Amino acid sequence: MTDKNPDPTHIRLAKRVAEQLNCSRSTAEQFIEGGFVSVDGQVVEAPGARVRPDQAVAVAQDASLLALTPVTLLLHKPVGFEAGLGVPAGQAAHASRSQGATPATTLLNAASHLAEDASGIRVLQRHFKQLECFTPLPTEASGLVVYTQDKRIARKLAEDIESLEQECIVEVKGDIAPHGLQRLCHGLSFNGRPLPPIKVSWQSETKLRFALKGIRPGQIPAMCDAVGLTVVALKRIRIGRVPLAKVPEGQWRYLQPWERF
Template sequence: MEKIRISKLMAERGMCSRREADAFIERGWVRVDGEVVSELGSKAYPNQKITLEKQARQKQTQRVTIILHKPVGYVSGQAEKGYRNAVSLISGVTQYKGGRGGVRFEPGHLRGLAPAGRLDIDSTGMLILTQDGRIARQIVGEDSVIEKEYLVRVSGKLTERGLAMLNFGLTLDGQQLRPAEVSWQNEDQLRFILREGRKRQIRRMCEMVGLKVVGLKRVRIGDIVLGDLPVGQWRYLKEGEHLA
């Protein structure tokens, strides 16, 4: 049995992100089989027990996760080509008054806040931003099976075979896509449920079956729904809310 970096093991077990793991190790907040580990790059066997000290657990509980209704025209990550990024929308002014959940906005909540997944500049709907690496990994980790639901307005003619291909049978960038759930929501709108997130995946899938996407809105990630959250406003993930 080969030893693996402890930070990698911690990320694989969903304890935190690899970056967070390194920070906890540096502070001496990680134990392997009861022994404190404080040297970066330390390794352990996959069957060894890894635990976090109380200080690390407390730090995790202080981290916030934000649900944003991203408008069209904003990029998910770094600002580019004159476009603002989604994080720039987070302030006390844009906090949804119906969704405070007992948490008051503080500027410190912007520190390390990053989008968990993408929502392209031409799309609107739910974007999750978080300081918590565990939540980010649930959504965008390689082994993630969290559902993302979209309402997609399209133009063009979709055949029965085309609809079947959208559900399963398409390949992007040389890789077969995971099975999806695609059905008609109404006469010009499709409902997509995906368990992966390739770049501009839905738009490219639609192009492959002769459709053009006119509008795209993400309405759910896991068990979290966008609901009545207004465009351009945000709320905190509430206590008791979980992705799955």
């Protein structure tokens, strides 16, 4: 919150950094949001923070704008959280609150970052801004949801999501109809249209593995219902070549530079 009557001796951190580095205010703001600036030894990521003349403002020696690249976050969404489509995270949160659902973006914070994340990326507050989701997942489902700041990845997901294979583990109950597994693989229709061949196999007595492209909302429950099964739980564990891996429910990790959908 901004002080309505700020002390005139206190100035914005961005202005102080710009003066120290003899750079533009926008460049100073990028250094601050990049986590390279500390005040009295504490990293401050808010360019609008106000500092006193006697406070020590330091810029890290390794400060570089080249490090301020956009990031992609891979979230293990729990059941009961909403993950929308192509809507900036802030707007999605507003829309979800108005509908009574809990936005999955509320789980994206420093506290829920996977401790064993192998990316080596420093968690910054700027990483939770201007995120978009192109991999929606029903509120009643769990699993991998992708949030990205990277326009290239956003374009890839928006344009190719129909051709990217998605893998889901589906817990079911009931007795499967004769030749039901074969029908799940090929021979069913959804919304009046025949479905293409799909890879379906048993993982256990109560869990099926689906690997399919161009999945539609409600498709897997409808397919299971057609062969006498009821879906108890659905979890997405892979999109294209990117797996959820060992990220616990409610936590997230960074997409690593070498990973490709």
